[in-house]
Amino acid sequence: MSIRRTHPGRPRLVPSSTAAPPREQVLHAAAQLFVTKGFAATSTREIADRVGIRQASLYYHFTSKDEILAELLERSVRPTVDRIDQIEQLTASTSPEAALYLLALVDIHTLAEAPDNIGMLATHPDVTSSDAFDAFRSVRAELAEAYGRMATRAATPGVAAAAEQGHLGEMLMHLVEVTTRLRSSGVPIDDATAGLIASTCLRACGIPDSRIAAAASAATPLVGDRHSRTASP
């Protein structure tokens, strides 16, 4: 992202002729600052400065810094959660393994495409300690439950017996979140990397490689158009 300075001290993220709507610019600038400096250390003044608007204009779009973070966090999980029902219905027509593989792939894409790697913020103290993010935490819990349910369905009897559904779900969700770490290390989340992470989820459920290959073949064409999964503004 290049910064063009229109006036001294008033950097704009993008030339105004091609600029995203101001609300999106605020979200983008805030995500960059939250991820690099942390949430608490970032002020709404800094966010406004980076966009090149006055602080009052920022408050026209958002009532608080919490609201900005809540919206960003929502975007790191909502596109996945919105597809859970559809993915679970696949279990009937394909296999539980293919459904779990697809859930992982969709989640990896959501995390890979979330602006400025904001998925990294999900477990930060600022988020876990404040009730301003209750709604996000409850959506996230919904995703963890889906992982647990679908993993238990796909797992070998040995793994299903050894792992409590909730813990298995938490582990797989955490495993997929390595996407944010690889991304922040500069590793491109290409098809090979996404496939590796999704396959590892299935291996964690005890599924042998021969069945993983079949699950990957069944699931990959179903990931779908990425744009259709973009969170609404």
Place this chain on the structure above:
Amino acid sequence: MSIRRTHPGRPRLVPSSTAAPPREQVLHAAAQLFVTKGFAATSTREIADRVGIRQASLYYHFTSKDEILAELLERSVRPTVDRIDQIEQLTASTSPEAALYLLALVDIHTLAEAPDNIGMLATHPDVTSSDAFDAFRSVRAELAEAYGRMATRAATPGVAAAAEQGHLGEMLMHLVEVTTRLRSSGVPIDDATAGLIASTCLRACGIPDSRIAAAASAATPLVGDRHSRTASP
């Protein structure tokens, strides 16, 4: 941890007769604040207040808030890294699977025992963005490399061919770090949970359950006395 007020407004964490050394009290109070409020939002004044000492006394032990966090982060990884050589030597006498299982178990114990779940802080922007934590990041990279090396040795040929060593190491380390998430959700990191996480690491390497059971039997007695792995102050 009960708080006994010796003077109004001067809470002490523990009665002074049984108190930990002041330096440890500072670390403990700081860990609690960093994990619940975040690093940036915590002042050295607050840390001193919580211990019941003056801010000047805190600066007798630590030159900065960064130094406190660096020490805490070190304790979330150093006890594991200090055992890497010993664990790798096991590969000769037992099996690569047993060695990897043991690395995971040792790491799970380190994260489970780190004061106030400070392992959670490792990926926070405050840590990843500041060069004050370069030393920690390099120790952590050492651990990721060990995971990659030992996982590649233990993995089935199919997994070893599919997963680049660095990415496999990062994934397994991230998987084990679910310990901090389960811990913050109130899940006790008992032997069953630790065994589940370590087994999942082996499954992620394609190792079948029969061999995982053997690896667990070989590795578990070698975890050793937890106290011997406590970081030096």
